[in-house]
Amino acid sequence: DLIQGSAVSYLTQGRSTIRAMEYLRYDAWTFGNHEFDWGLSPLLAFHNDTTLPMLGANIVGRPGQANPLTRLKPFIVREVDGVKVVVVGLITPGVPTWSTPDLLGDALFERSLSALRRIMPQVQAENPDILLLTTHQGYRPYGDDHANEVNAIAQAYPEFDAILGGHSHQAVEKALVGGRTLYSQAGYYGIWLGQLDLTFDTVTRRLVQKQARLHRIDSGVPMHTGLMAVVEQDLAASRA
DSSP: OOSSSSHHHHHHTTHHHHHHHHHTTOSOEEOOGGGGTTOHHHHHHHHTTOOOOEEOTTEEEOTTSOOSOTTOBSEEEEEETTEEEEEEEEOOTTHHHHSOHHHHTTEEEOOHHHHHHHHHHHHHHTOOSEEEEEESOOOOTTOOOSSOOHHHHHHHOTTOSEEEEOSSOOEEEEEEETTTEEEEEEOSTTOEEEEEEEEEETTTTEEEEEEEEEEEOOTTSOOOHHHHHHHHHHHHHHHO
16 A cells, blocks of 8 residues: 555655655565555556566466566565575455456456465475565454455464564554464554564574564654655645
C-alpha cells in the first residue's frame, strides 16, 4: 500500500513514493492491495521502469495467461556478511474483494498456502541461513480470515524465522505465531519504523537470537536532507 492514499501520491500517480524508495535502496517491495486501485496499466508503467525488486509469490496470471507483472518475483536471495537470507513476499489474497475485475486484468491472487506449496521447494533449494516472510497480511490472534492468513502460514511453515506483516493497520511490536515464528508489524501511514535484529552464529551456522522493535516516528525525528531533496517538489505541488 505504498503508491496510493495521499495527495502527493495521487498527483504523481505513485511515482514520488517510488523515487523515495529507490533513493533509500530498498531490498524488496512486497505489493499491497492498494497498488491495484488505479488498475493494472498504471501499475505496469512503473513496474517496468523502477529498479526496485518487487515481490508477490501469490500474484499469478489467469489460466493460459502469463503473469502480467513480469518482473514480480516470489522471493529474493541476499548474501549479508556471508549469511544467506531469503525473503519471500505474499500479498493479501483478498484483493478481488476490494478491486473490480476491470482493475485487475489478467492478475489472479492465490491463497497463501497454495502459493507457498508451489514455491517453497525452490526456496529450500537455496539452503537459506535465515528465512523471512514479508506479507501484506495482518496477524489476527483470534483467527485468520479470507484476507489475513498469518496463523495458517506459521503453522504450516514453521521454518520462517520471522514474518513482517501489514494490511490490518495495527502496530504489533512482536508476537509469537505458531509456537516459534516471530511476527512484527509496523502499523500504518509511516507512523512507526519497524526494526528486526537477527543474531547469527557463523561458527554453528545457527540463528541464535531475534528481536523486534517499533520506533515512533514523530516531530522529534528530523527530516533527511537527501530524501527531502528527492520529494520536495512533489510535496510542494500537493501543498499548493
